[in-house]
Amino acid sequence: MNNCGPCNMCCTLLGIRELRKPPGRVCQHSAAGKCAIYADRPTACREFQCLFLRDGLEMQYRPDLCGVNLHQLPDDHVMATVHPEFPDAWRKAPVNTLLDRLVMAGQRIIVALGDATFLLSENMTLQKVKVHIEEAA
Numbered sequence: 828m829n830n831c832g833p834c835n836m837c838c839t840l841l842g843i844r845e846l847r848k849p850p851g852r853v854c855q856h857s858a859a860g861k862c863a864i865y866a867d868r869p870t871a872c873r874e875f876q877c878l879f880l881r882d883g884l885e886m887q888y889r890p891d892l893c894g895v896n897l898h899q900l901p902d903d904h905v906m907a908t909v910h911p912e913f914p915d916a917w918r919k920a921p922v923n924t925l926l927d928r929l930v931m932a933g934q935r936i937i938v939a940l941g942d943a944t945f946l947l948s949e950n951m952t953l954q955k956v957k958v959h960i961e962e963a964a
C-alpha cells in the first residue's frame with residue numbers, strides 16, 4: 828500500500844473550497860512541507876486520494892516525482908493536474924506511458940494545465956474543454 832511520503836503536491840495544485848484556496852497555489856497552512864492544521868484539516872483534504880495513493884501506482888508516478896497529480900473526478904473522468912513548474916511532464920516518460928495506456932483502455936482523461944483544461948485523445952493529442960477545477964474532491 829502506498830503512502831504520501833514527502834509528497835504534498837495536492838496541497839499546492841488543488842483548490843480547496845473550505846479554505847478559499849485556489850488551485851495552483853501553496854496552501855496557507857502548508858509549513859515546511861507539512862500541514863500545520865493536520866488534526867483540523869478540511870474534509871476535502873481528509874478524503875482526497877490521488878491515484879498513486881488510491882490505486883497503489885508504481886513509485887515513479889508519485890506526483891512530486893513525476894510532476895502530475897492524477898485523481899478521479901465524480902463523473903468517472905480522471906483529472907491529470909500538471910505542476911506549473913513542469914508543464915511538459917504529462918507528455919514525457921513516465922507519465923505519457925501511463926496516460927496512453929489509460930486512454931487506450933477507454934478511460935476519459937482531462938489534462939489541467941494552469942487554468943486550461945483539455946480532453947486527452949489517442950496519440951496524446953489535446954482538445955480544449957471547459958471543466959470546473961475549483962474543488963479538490
Ligand code: SF4
Nearest residue numbers: 831834835837877890
Ligand atoms: S498528491 Fe497524492 S501522494 Fe501526494 S500528498 Fe497528495 S494524496 Fe499524497
Ligand code: SF4
Nearest residue numbers: 838854856857862872
Ligand atoms: S489544510 Fe493541510 S492538508 Fe489541506 S491543503 Fe492545506 S496544508 Fe494541505
